[in-house]
Amino acid sequence: MVLGIESSCDETAAAVVRGPGHVLSNVVATQHELHAEYAGVVPEIASRAHLERIEPVIVTAVRAAGITLADLDAVAVGHRPGLIGSLLVGVSAAKALAWSLDVPLVGVDHVHAHLYAGGLSGTLPLPEIAYPALGLVVSGGHTSLYRLTDPLAITRLGRTIDDAVGEAFDKAATLLELGYPGGPAIDRLAVRGDDTTHDFPIARLDNPLDFSFSGLKTALLYAVRGHPVGRGPAATFPRSAADLSDAARADCAASFQRAAVTAVIRNTRRALESTSDTRSLLVGGGVAANTRLRRELGALADERGVTLRIPEIAYCLDNGAMIAGLASQRLDRGEADELTLSAATRVVV
Numbered sequence: 001m002v003l004g005i006e007s008s009c010d011e012t013a014a015a016v017v018r019g020p021g022h023v024l025s026n027v028v029a030t031q032h033e034l035h036a037e038y039a040g041v042v043p044e045i046a047s048r049a050h051l052e053r054i055e056p057v058i059v060t061a062v063r064a065a066g067i068t069l070a071d072l073d074a075v076a077v078g079h080r081p082g083l084i085g086s087l088l089v090g091v092s093a094a095k096a097l098a099w100s101l102d103v104p105l106v107g108v109d110h111v112h113a114h115l116y117a118g119g120l121s122g123t124l125p126l127p128e129i130a131y132p133a134l135g136l137v138v139s140g141g142h143t144s145l146y147r148l149t150d151p152l153a154i155t156r157l158g159r160t161i162d163d164a165v166g167e168a169f170d171k172a173a174t175l176l177e178l179g180y181p182g183g184p185a186i187d188r189l190a191v192r193g194d195d196t197t198h199d200f201p202i203a204r205l206d207n208p209l210d211f212s213f214s215g216l217k218t219a220l221l222y223a224v225r226g227h228p229v230g231r232g233p234a235a236t237f238p239r240s241a242a243d244l245s246d247a248a249r250a251d252c253a254a255s256f257q258r259a260a261v262t263a264v265i266r267n268t269r270r271a272l273e274s275t276s277d278t279r280s281l282l283v284g285g286g287v288a289a290n291t292r293l294r295r296e297l298g299a300l301a302d303e304r305g306v307t308l309r310i311p312e313i314a315y316c317l318d319n320g321a322m323i324a325g326l327a328s329q330r331l332d333r334g335e336a337d338e339l340t341l342s343a344a345t346r347v348v349v
Helices: 032-038 043-064 084-101 110-114 165-175 182-190 214-225 246-273 291-304 320-332
Strands: 002-006 011-018 022-030 074-080 105-109 133-138 143-150 153-159 280-284 307-309
Touching: 002 043, 002 084, 002 320, 011 043, 011 320, 022 043, 022 320, 032 043, 043 084, 074 084, 074 110, 074 320, 084 105, 105 110, 105 320, 110 320, 133 246, 143 246, 153 246, 165 182, 165 214, 165 246, 182 246, 182 291, 214 246, 246 291, 280 291, 291 307
Parallel strands: 002 074, 074 105, 133 280, 280 307
Antiparallel strands: 002 011, 011 022, 133 143, 143 153
């Protein structure tokens, strides 16, 4: 059994996983209420909250699994990428536990772990993931496509060149004055809107598998607030979201969501079409909880004849189970890390 610890951004999480994917417990303490007034994550607030919550979250996860710390075979932690202050809290806790229990310490790449979340279950064991696979990470910090030839062999095919799609959803919600986090708010409001009201742009880039959402955000800004009057810091906008009717705001949300999802589906289709041996489509990240994206990914997988492995909603957001699950794969190959393991902010995979 592996204890997985995750603290890369604003969720303090711990989980106990048996084998590659049987989740015995999964505990997540969110910080949404702490960051709501800022419409985004404040790193200093996040790291302080992790310090307060990491011990009770770990204790709760171990108890919920019906075990004691002495039953653990290893401790795993997401040690990259993320906010350095947040990462250090989880890494420090994991190193202390591994040392005190005299069990292996396993560092896991947070982004890579998202692609393993579709193999997790708290009830019946899921079939093993078939490789080669195409991986799609859609989160608040990352939007990327990968080719995986086995659980640990990963190559990036494309990435966002500006905002991640989850960040774009949050900023769209801020423009529409919907609160934070923005993804679920956009998803709920879009159901009531007409997604053909605005024909928002989808970026075309030199690398056909790269993403860009900056133009989409600007188009939404103009749809909500009108075109700016004047230039530079003195520029003003003729209106705000509060001046729009409920129907108009819903139309903006629906049109934005359609464009964002279309961009993701377009590039995913291109990646699937570029290979003939892909057997699975692995999806992970917070935006994988989006209703429209889940529906369209299912249709795309059926169209291309591949198996879609998309996480249960509980495993879409940052969680310790995905960390422990991927760590189990490393342990099966005899891999582990020294207690000198460090946190890193940069994307490696």
